[in-house]
Amino acid sequence: MFVEESMQIPRKKQRMRAVVYKGPFKVAVEQVPDPKIQHPNDVIVHITSSCICGSDLHMYEGRTAAQPGIVFGHENMGIVEEVGTGVTTLRKGDRVVMPFNVACGFCKNCERGFTGFCLTVNPGFAGGAYGYVAMGPYTGGQAEYLRVPFADFNALKHEEDFALLADIFPTGYHGTELAQVSPGESVAVFGAGPVGAMAAYSALIRGAAQVFVVDRVPERLQKMKEIGAIPIDFSKGDPVQQIRNMRGGDGVDKGIDAVGYQAIEPGKSNESPTTVLDALIQIVNPTGMLGIPGLYVPADPGGVDPHAKEGRLLIPFGKLFEKGLRLGTGQCNVKRYNRYLRDLIIAGRAKPSFIVSHNTPLNDAPTAYDKFDKRIEGYTKVILKP
Protein backbone atom coordinates (compact mmCIF):
# COMPACT_ATOMS: atom_id res chain seq x y z
CA MET A 1 0.00 0.00 0.00
CA PHE A 2 2.68 2.45 1.08
CA VAL A 3 4.91 1.46 -1.83
CA GLU A 4 2.13 2.01 -4.35
CA GLU A 5 1.41 5.42 -2.91
CA SER A 6 5.03 6.43 -2.92
CA MET A 7 5.21 5.75 -6.64
CA GLN A 8 2.48 8.30 -7.30
CA ILE A 9 3.04 11.07 -4.77
CA PRO A 10 6.07 13.35 -5.29
CA ARG A 11 8.70 12.71 -2.60
CA LYS A 12 8.43 16.11 -0.94
CA LYS A 13 4.80 15.55 0.02
CA GLN A 14 5.66 12.34 1.86
CA ARG A 15 6.71 11.85 5.41
CA MET A 16 9.85 9.88 6.02
CA ARG A 17 10.77 7.34 8.68
CA ALA A 18 13.23 8.45 11.36
CA VAL A 19 14.62 7.29 14.72
CA VAL A 20 12.88 9.53 17.27
CA TYR A 21 13.88 9.84 20.94
CA LYS A 22 10.85 9.21 23.17
CA GLY A 23 12.43 9.41 26.64
CA PRO A 24 15.07 7.52 28.69
CA PHE A 25 15.91 4.13 27.12
CA LYS A 26 13.24 4.51 24.45
CA VAL A 27 13.50 5.31 20.75
CA ALA A 28 10.87 4.67 18.11
CA VAL A 29 10.85 4.67 14.34
CA GLU A 30 8.19 7.20 13.35
CA GLN A 31 6.98 9.22 10.40
CA VAL A 32 8.28 12.81 10.45
CA PRO A 33 8.20 15.57 7.81
CA ASP A 34 10.76 15.33 5.01
CA PRO A 35 13.62 17.84 5.27
CA LYS A 36 13.54 20.75 2.81
CA ILE A 37 16.14 23.01 1.24
CA GLN A 38 16.28 26.07 3.52
CA HIS A 39 19.29 27.88 2.04
CA PRO A 40 20.79 27.90 -1.48
CA ASN A 41 23.88 26.01 -0.27
CA ASP A 42 21.86 23.11 1.22
CA VAL A 43 21.48 19.68 -0.29
CA ILE A 44 19.05 16.96 0.68
CA VAL A 45 20.74 13.58 0.99
CA HIS A 46 18.94 10.26 0.64
CA ILE A 47 20.53 8.37 3.52
CA THR A 48 21.97 4.94 2.71
CA SER A 49 23.85 4.42 6.01
CA SER A 50 23.74 6.08 9.41
CA CYS A 51 25.65 4.61 12.36
CA ILE A 52 24.73 4.51 16.04
CA CYS A 53 27.40 6.20 18.20
CA GLY A 54 28.47 5.97 21.83
CA SER A 55 27.53 9.65 21.95
CA ASP A 56 23.92 8.79 21.01
CA LEU A 57 23.76 6.62 24.11
CA HIS A 58 24.27 9.66 26.38
CA MET A 59 21.00 11.06 25.01
CA TYR A 60 19.32 7.63 24.84
CA GLU A 61 19.97 7.06 28.56
CA GLY A 62 18.32 10.38 29.42
CA ARG A 63 21.61 11.81 30.69
CA THR A 64 21.38 15.01 28.63
CA ALA A 65 18.96 17.87 28.05
CA ALA A 66 17.77 16.13 24.84
CA GLN A 67 13.99 16.44 24.68
CA PRO A 68 11.66 13.74 23.36
CA GLY A 69 11.08 14.27 19.65
CA ILE A 70 14.72 14.80 18.61
CA VAL A 71 15.83 12.71 15.61
CA PHE A 72 19.22 11.07 16.26
CA GLY A 73 22.02 10.39 13.77
CA HIS A 74 25.29 12.24 13.14
CA GLU A 75 27.32 9.59 11.23
CA ASN A 76 25.66 9.92 7.89
CA MET A 77 26.26 8.81 4.34
CA GLY A 78 24.04 8.73 1.28
CA ILE A 79 23.19 9.94 -2.20
CA VAL A 80 22.47 13.56 -3.09
CA GLU A 81 18.75 13.81 -3.89
CA GLU A 82 18.13 17.54 -4.25
CA VAL A 83 20.58 20.42 -4.73
CA GLY A 84 20.18 24.07 -3.62
CA THR A 85 20.70 26.74 -6.29
CA GLY A 86 23.96 27.96 -4.69
CA VAL A 87 25.68 24.56 -4.57
CA THR A 88 28.59 24.34 -7.04
CA THR A 89 30.43 21.03 -6.49
CA LEU A 90 27.63 18.49 -6.00
CA ARG A 91 25.04 16.96 -8.32
CA LYS A 92 22.02 14.77 -7.80
CA GLY A 93 23.24 11.17 -7.58
CA ASP A 94 26.64 11.92 -5.98
CA ARG A 95 27.54 9.56 -3.15
CA VAL A 96 28.61 11.59 -0.12
CA VAL A 97 29.71 11.21 3.50
CA MET A 98 29.22 14.05 5.99
CA PRO A 99 31.44 14.86 8.99
CA PHE A 100 29.36 14.71 12.18
CA ASN A 101 30.23 18.40 12.65
CA VAL A 102 28.13 20.96 10.84
CA ALA A 103 30.57 23.73 9.87
CA CYS A 104 30.51 26.80 7.64
CA GLY A 105 34.03 26.66 6.21
CA PHE A 106 34.61 30.43 6.42
CA CYS A 107 34.67 31.48 10.10
CA LYS A 108 37.87 32.08 12.07
CA ASN A 109 37.90 28.55 13.51
CA CYS A 110 36.93 26.74 10.28
CA GLU A 111 39.67 28.62 8.41
CA ARG A 112 42.24 27.19 10.80
CA GLY A 113 40.86 23.66 10.46
CA PHE A 114 38.95 23.70 13.76
CA THR A 115 35.66 22.71 12.15
CA GLY A 116 34.49 21.08 15.40
CA PHE A 117 34.29 24.60 16.82
CA CYS A 118 32.57 26.50 13.99
CA LEU A 119 31.44 29.94 15.15
CA THR A 120 28.51 30.51 12.80
CA VAL A 121 26.36 27.37 12.62
CA ASN A 122 25.16 27.28 16.22
CA PRO A 123 24.73 30.71 17.84
CA GLY A 124 26.03 30.89 21.40
CA PHE A 125 28.11 27.70 21.13
CA ALA A 126 31.31 26.83 19.27
CA GLY A 127 30.44 23.81 17.12
CA GLY A 128 27.42 22.17 15.50
CA ALA A 129 26.32 18.62 14.74
CA TYR A 130 23.38 16.66 13.33
CA GLY A 131 20.83 15.17 15.71
CA TYR A 132 22.61 16.19 18.87
CA VAL A 133 21.43 18.11 21.91
CA ALA A 134 23.02 21.58 22.24
CA MET A 135 24.76 21.19 18.88
CA GLY A 136 22.26 23.27 16.92
CA PRO A 137 19.00 22.91 15.04
CA TYR A 138 20.23 20.18 12.69
CA THR A 139 18.00 17.13 12.46
CA GLY A 140 19.74 13.75 12.60
CA GLY A 141 20.27 11.31 9.76
CA GLN A 142 18.94 8.09 11.29
CA ALA A 143 16.18 8.64 8.82
CA GLU A 144 15.47 8.38 5.12
CA TYR A 145 16.52 11.95 4.22
CA LEU A 146 18.82 14.59 5.72
CA ARG A 147 19.32 18.30 5.08
CA VAL A 148 23.03 19.14 4.82
CA PRO A 149 23.85 22.86 5.24
CA PHE A 150 26.92 24.49 3.59
CA ALA A 151 26.91 21.38 1.44
CA ASP A 152 29.92 22.25 -0.71
CA PHE A 153 31.96 22.22 2.49
CA ASN A 154 30.25 19.50 4.51
CA ALA A 155 29.61 16.76 1.96
CA LEU A 156 32.64 14.77 0.85
CA LYS A 157 32.17 12.75 -2.32
CA HIS A 158 33.27 9.14 -2.13
CA GLU A 159 33.22 5.94 -4.09
CA GLU A 160 32.07 3.27 -1.65
CA ASP A 161 30.63 2.57 1.74
CA PHE A 162 32.70 4.95 3.84
CA ALA A 163 30.25 5.70 6.66
CA LEU A 164 32.98 5.49 9.29
CA LEU A 165 34.57 8.65 7.88
CA ALA A 166 31.70 10.68 9.34
CA ASP A 167 32.95 10.31 12.89
CA ILE A 168 34.57 7.22 14.24
CA PHE A 169 37.70 6.79 12.09
CA PRO A 170 38.59 10.52 12.20
CA THR A 171 37.80 10.68 15.94
CA GLY A 172 40.03 7.71 16.73
CA TYR A 173 42.71 9.27 14.56
CA HIS A 174 42.16 12.58 16.39
CA GLY A 175 43.03 10.76 19.64
CA THR A 176 46.40 9.78 18.17
CA GLU A 177 46.91 13.31 16.81
CA LEU A 178 46.18 14.88 20.22
CA ALA A 179 48.72 12.49 21.75
CA GLN A 180 51.07 12.95 18.78
CA VAL A 181 51.66 9.22 18.44
CA SER A 182 54.92 8.71 16.53
CA PRO A 183 56.73 5.72 15.00
CA GLY A 184 58.18 3.28 17.53
CA GLU A 185 56.20 4.55 20.50
CA SER A 186 54.23 2.58 23.07
CA VAL A 187 50.60 3.59 23.51
CA ALA A 188 47.86 2.73 26.02
CA VAL A 189 44.30 3.17 24.69
CA PHE A 190 41.46 3.00 27.22
CA GLY A 191 38.20 1.78 25.68
CA ALA A 192 37.81 -0.73 22.84
CA GLY A 193 34.52 0.71 21.64
CA PRO A 194 34.49 2.14 18.12
CA VAL A 195 36.50 5.23 19.09
CA GLY A 196 39.12 3.27 21.04
CA ALA A 197 39.37 0.64 18.31
CA MET A 198 39.92 3.35 15.68
CA ALA A 199 42.46 5.09 17.94
CA ALA A 200 44.40 1.83 18.35
CA TYR A 201 44.15 1.17 14.60
CA SER A 202 45.36 4.71 13.84
CA ALA A 203 48.25 4.35 16.29
CA LEU A 204 49.34 1.22 14.42
CA ILE A 205 48.98 3.01 11.05
CA ARG A 206 51.19 5.80 12.45
CA GLY A 207 53.87 3.23 13.28
CA ALA A 208 53.49 2.72 17.03
CA ALA A 209 55.57 -0.21 18.25
CA GLN A 210 53.23 -1.46 20.96
CA VAL A 211 49.55 -0.61 21.45
CA PHE A 212 47.68 -1.76 24.56
CA VAL A 213 43.89 -1.54 24.55
CA VAL A 214 41.97 -1.70 27.84
CA ASP A 215 38.32 -2.83 28.03
CA ARG A 216 36.28 -5.66 29.51
CA VAL A 217 33.97 -6.64 26.63
CA PRO A 218 35.36 -9.93 25.23
CA GLU A 219 34.26 -9.39 21.59
CA ARG A 220 35.83 -5.93 21.55
CA LEU A 221 39.12 -7.13 23.08
CA GLN A 222 39.23 -9.99 20.57
CA LYS A 223 38.97 -7.52 17.66
CA MET A 224 41.91 -5.57 19.10
CA LYS A 225 44.00 -8.72 19.16
CA GLU A 226 43.12 -9.37 15.52
CA ILE A 227 44.49 -5.99 14.37
CA GLY A 228 47.76 -6.51 16.25
CA ALA A 229 47.11 -4.60 19.48
CA ILE A 230 47.53 -6.10 22.96
CA PRO A 231 44.19 -6.56 24.77
CA ILE A 232 44.06 -5.77 28.52
CA ASP A 233 40.94 -6.97 30.37
CA PHE A 234 40.30 -4.57 33.24
CA SER A 235 37.83 -6.96 34.85
CA LYS A 236 40.84 -9.19 35.59
CA GLY A 237 42.76 -6.58 37.63
CA ASP A 238 44.24 -3.09 37.63
CA PRO A 239 45.00 -2.24 33.97
CA VAL A 240 47.95 0.01 34.93
CA GLN A 241 49.62 -2.88 36.76
CA GLN A 242 48.87 -5.31 33.92
CA ILE A 243 50.54 -3.01 31.37
CA ARG A 244 53.53 -2.37 33.65
CA ASN A 245 53.98 -6.11 34.16
CA MET A 246 54.09 -6.65 30.41
CA ARG A 247 56.68 -3.84 30.02
CA GLY A 248 59.06 -4.92 32.76
CA GLY A 249 57.85 -2.16 35.10
CA ASP A 250 57.95 0.65 32.54
CA GLY A 251 54.97 2.83 31.54
CA VAL A 252 54.09 3.96 28.02
CA ASP A 253 54.95 6.98 25.86
CA LYS A 254 51.40 8.04 25.04
CA GLY A 255 47.88 7.48 26.36
CA ILE A 256 44.41 7.83 24.85
CA ASP A 257 41.09 8.07 26.71
CA ALA A 258 38.36 6.69 24.44
CA VAL A 259 35.94 6.05 27.29
CA GLY A 260 34.87 9.41 28.69
CA TYR A 261 32.78 10.24 31.74
CA GLN A 262 30.79 7.02 31.82
CA ALA A 263 33.86 4.96 32.74
CA ILE A 264 33.42 1.85 34.88
CA GLU A 265 35.61 1.41 37.95
CA PRO A 266 37.93 -1.62 37.39
CA GLY A 267 37.15 -4.47 39.75
CA LYS A 268 33.69 -3.07 40.47
CA SER A 269 30.76 -2.30 38.25
CA ASN A 270 29.93 1.23 39.39
CA GLU A 271 30.56 4.29 37.25
CA SER A 272 33.61 6.38 38.13
CA PRO A 273 34.19 9.33 35.82
CA THR A 274 37.83 9.85 36.83
CA THR A 275 39.12 6.30 36.71
CA VAL A 276 40.49 6.45 33.16
CA LEU A 277 42.11 9.89 33.56
CA ASP A 278 43.64 8.63 36.79
CA ALA A 279 45.00 5.51 35.12
CA LEU A 280 46.44 7.50 32.20
CA ILE A 281 48.29 9.87 34.52
CA GLN A 282 49.79 6.80 36.21
CA ILE A 283 50.71 4.79 33.12
CA VAL A 284 52.09 7.49 30.79
CA ASN A 285 55.80 8.17 31.33
CA PRO A 286 57.12 11.66 32.23
CA THR A 287 56.99 14.12 29.27
CA GLY A 288 54.35 11.93 27.59
CA MET A 289 51.06 13.07 26.10
CA LEU A 290 47.41 12.22 26.67
CA GLY A 291 44.81 12.39 23.90
CA ILE A 292 41.27 12.57 25.28
CA PRO A 293 38.56 12.17 22.62
CA GLY A 294 36.33 10.43 25.23
CA LEU A 295 33.53 12.80 26.16
CA TYR A 296 33.35 14.80 29.41
CA VAL A 297 30.49 17.18 30.17
CA PRO A 298 30.36 20.56 31.94
CA ALA A 299 27.74 19.12 34.29
CA ASP A 300 26.23 15.65 34.71
CA PRO A 301 23.08 15.98 36.85
CA GLY A 302 22.34 12.27 36.28
CA GLY A 303 25.81 11.19 37.43
CA VAL A 304 26.73 9.27 40.56
CA ASP A 305 29.87 11.15 41.61
CA PRO A 306 28.98 14.30 43.62
CA HIS A 307 31.76 16.38 42.03
CA ALA A 308 30.99 15.17 38.49
CA LYS A 309 27.38 16.23 38.95
CA GLU A 310 28.76 19.76 38.88
CA GLY A 311 31.24 19.00 36.15
CA ARG A 312 34.25 18.87 38.50
CA LEU A 313 36.62 15.93 38.42
CA LEU A 314 39.07 14.99 41.17
CA ILE A 315 42.22 13.99 39.29
CA PRO A 316 45.86 13.90 40.45
CA PHE A 317 46.77 17.16 38.74
CA GLY A 318 49.95 17.50 40.84
CA LYS A 319 51.18 14.18 39.45
CA LEU A 320 50.39 15.38 35.94
CA PHE A 321 52.48 18.49 36.62
CA GLU A 322 55.33 16.53 38.22
CA LYS A 323 55.52 14.26 35.18
CA GLY A 324 55.33 17.17 32.74
CA LEU A 325 52.49 15.51 30.88
CA ARG A 326 50.65 17.36 28.12
CA LEU A 327 47.07 16.70 27.15
CA GLY A 328 44.65 17.49 24.36
CA THR A 329 40.92 17.04 24.31
CA GLY A 330 37.66 18.11 22.64
CA GLN A 331 35.44 17.39 19.68
CA CYS A 332 37.15 15.98 16.62
CA ASN A 333 37.65 18.33 13.69
CA VAL A 334 36.55 15.69 11.21
CA LYS A 335 37.06 17.74 8.07
CA ARG A 336 40.72 18.14 8.97
CA TYR A 337 41.35 14.42 8.53
CA ASN A 338 38.62 12.74 6.52
CA ARG A 339 39.92 13.42 3.02
CA TYR A 340 43.28 11.85 3.91
CA LEU A 341 41.72 8.94 5.77
CA ARG A 342 39.42 8.34 2.78
CA ASP A 343 42.48 8.22 0.53
CA LEU A 344 44.13 5.70 2.87
CA ILE A 345 41.04 3.52 2.43
CA ILE A 346 41.07 3.94 -1.37
CA ALA A 347 44.78 3.12 -1.44
CA GLY A 348 44.05 -0.08 0.48
CA ARG A 349 46.17 1.00 3.46
CA ALA A 350 43.23 1.23 5.89
CA LYS A 351 40.06 -0.82 6.28
CA PRO A 352 38.24 0.56 9.32
CA SER A 353 35.07 -1.41 8.57
CA PHE A 354 36.40 -4.30 10.68
CA ILE A 355 34.68 -2.53 13.57
CA VAL A 356 31.18 -2.76 12.04
CA SER A 357 29.33 -5.52 13.88
CA HIS A 358 25.79 -5.06 12.52
CA ASN A 359 24.08 -3.76 9.39
CA THR A 360 20.49 -3.30 10.58
CA PRO A 361 17.25 -2.17 8.90
CA LEU A 362 16.17 1.26 10.20
CA ASN A 363 12.97 -0.28 11.59
CA ASP A 364 15.03 -2.43 13.98
CA ALA A 365 16.75 0.62 15.53
CA PRO A 366 15.04 0.24 18.95
CA THR A 367 16.50 -3.26 19.40
CA ALA A 368 19.90 -2.12 18.14
CA TYR A 369 19.97 0.78 20.64
CA ASP A 370 19.04 -1.53 23.48
CA LYS A 371 21.74 -4.09 22.70
CA PHE A 372 24.44 -1.54 21.86
CA ASP A 373 23.71 0.29 25.13
CA LYS A 374 24.12 -2.98 27.05
CA ARG A 375 27.23 -3.84 24.97
CA ILE A 376 25.92 -7.39 24.52
CA GLU A 377 25.84 -9.95 21.70
CA GLY A 378 28.90 -8.37 20.09
CA TYR A 379 27.10 -5.08 19.34
CA THR A 380 29.97 -2.66 18.68
CA LYS A 381 29.17 -0.54 15.64
CA VAL A 382 25.72 -0.56 14.09
CA ILE A 383 24.98 0.85 10.66
CA LEU A 384 21.29 1.57 10.07
CA LYS A 385 19.97 0.97 6.57
CA PRO A 386 16.85 3.08 5.88
Ligand SMILES: NC(=O)c1ccc[n+]([C@@H]2O[C@H](COP(=O)([O-])OP(=O)(O)OC[C@H]3O[C@@H](n4cnc5c(N)ncnc54)[C@H](O)[C@@H]3O)[C@@H](O)[C@H]2O)c1
Ligand atom coordinates in the same frame (compact mmCIF):
# COMPACT_ATOMS: atom_id res chain seq x y z
N1 LIG B 1 35.70 13.81 20.68
C1 LIG B 1 34.80 13.48 19.76
O1 LIG B 1 34.66 14.18 18.75
C2 LIG B 1 33.96 12.24 19.92
C3 LIG B 1 33.35 11.64 18.80
C4 LIG B 1 32.64 10.42 18.96
C5 LIG B 1 32.55 9.85 20.23
N2 LIG B 1 33.12 10.47 21.31
C6 LIG B 1 33.06 9.87 22.66
O2 LIG B 1 34.03 8.82 22.76
C7 LIG B 1 33.60 7.89 23.77
C8 LIG B 1 33.63 6.47 23.23
O3 LIG B 1 32.71 6.32 22.15
P1 LIG B 1 32.38 4.86 21.57
O4 LIG B 1 31.50 5.02 20.39
O5 LIG B 1 33.65 4.09 21.39
O6 LIG B 1 31.49 4.30 22.81
P2 LIG B 1 31.36 2.97 23.65
O7 LIG B 1 30.59 3.41 24.83
O8 LIG B 1 30.84 1.89 22.78
O9 LIG B 1 32.85 2.56 24.11
C9 LIG B 1 33.36 2.80 25.38
C10 LIG B 1 34.12 1.54 25.84
O10 LIG B 1 34.82 1.86 27.06
C11 LIG B 1 34.80 0.70 27.87
N3 LIG B 1 35.11 1.09 29.25
C12 LIG B 1 34.27 1.48 30.26
N4 LIG B 1 34.98 1.75 31.37
C13 LIG B 1 36.29 1.54 31.08
C14 LIG B 1 37.50 1.64 31.82
N5 LIG B 1 37.51 2.01 33.12
N6 LIG B 1 38.67 1.34 31.20
C15 LIG B 1 38.69 0.95 29.90
N7 LIG B 1 37.56 0.82 29.15
C16 LIG B 1 36.38 1.13 29.73
C17 LIG B 1 33.41 0.12 27.65
O11 LIG B 1 33.36 -1.26 28.00
C18 LIG B 1 33.19 0.36 26.15
O12 LIG B 1 33.60 -0.76 25.37
C19 LIG B 1 32.21 8.36 24.19
O13 LIG B 1 32.36 9.15 25.37
C20 LIG B 1 31.75 9.22 23.03
O14 LIG B 1 30.80 10.17 23.42
C21 LIG B 1 33.84 11.62 21.17
Ligand SMILES: [Zn+2]
Ligand atom coordinates in the same frame (compact mmCIF):
# COMPACT_ATOMS: atom_id res chain seq x y z
ZN1 LIG C 1 29.41 9.60 16.66
Ligand SMILES: [Zn+2]
Ligand atom coordinates in the same frame (compact mmCIF):
# COMPACT_ATOMS: atom_id res chain seq x y z
ZN1 LIG D 1 32.73 27.91 10.70
